[in-house]
Amino acid sequence: MPKHSNFDEDRLQEACKANIAKIAREFGVSRTTLADRVKKAQSPFSITESRKNALTLYQEKALIAWIVKMCDWNLPPTAKLIEAWANQALARANAERQQVGKNSACYFILRLPKHLSLAPVKQNLKESKRIQAEDTGALSFWYDQLATLLKDVPARLVYNFDEYSFQPGQG
Template sequence: MPKKDNFDEARLAEAIKIALAQKKPNIAKIAREFDVSRTTLSDRVKKAITPTTPTESRRNALTSYQERALVAWIHQMCNWNLPPTRQDRQVGKNWAYSFMARIPAHINLAPVKQKTKELRRI
């Protein structure tokens, strides 16, 4: 977030448009004309020129297709009324909680209530 008190995103957008229209823009001059931060304008112009390529997060233990397979497996286990359990792996102890927070809300992976084998004995 810019540190100036009179920051205006519309002025910055207009300055970026002017800078991108020029072959070799004078960032400092454009920043003074529109009364925006020179460094913010420079960073935004660089970001607009360089194409961004989407990459998968390297912080996750699983890739996206592995996560989709895991969600499908959890759904299958829930259909069989079995709790999804994990085997020993080299992931953090709170990995399951962060995974649950990362999946979409419409999947609705609620805790599974186990049915006992011999309900009449209880």
């Protein structure tokens, strides 16, 4: 409360604007940004300490460790898997039902440390020609004939030749 009765709010605002402009010029920052910060008493945005993040710092570290482990196993998680993991972590930690947003996994991946070199994974779907070429009737007939042919052959003599490896005894 001012000591003088002839206090004028407009004059006080003008005085603040002049000082903010002078300070902004002195430090080489935008006057409007500085004025907004003073007006709203807003702290600068920090990704690690953002209050918008639904996960705590501990939960984020656990999620990063899980992503690294999955990538080490050559099973990089998709954005949907990361979102599901985060929702499960929130469900375990909170009594109320809080969930992350649908794009939060993508933003989380972008915030990850660069030395981890983790990137979003897009799953490759079968081409439509391959799907249309599949005939379950012909395949089941072929496997039925193979089963009758291999009925009396011991498993140790059955070999699996596929495009990745040679595995004796695997049928």
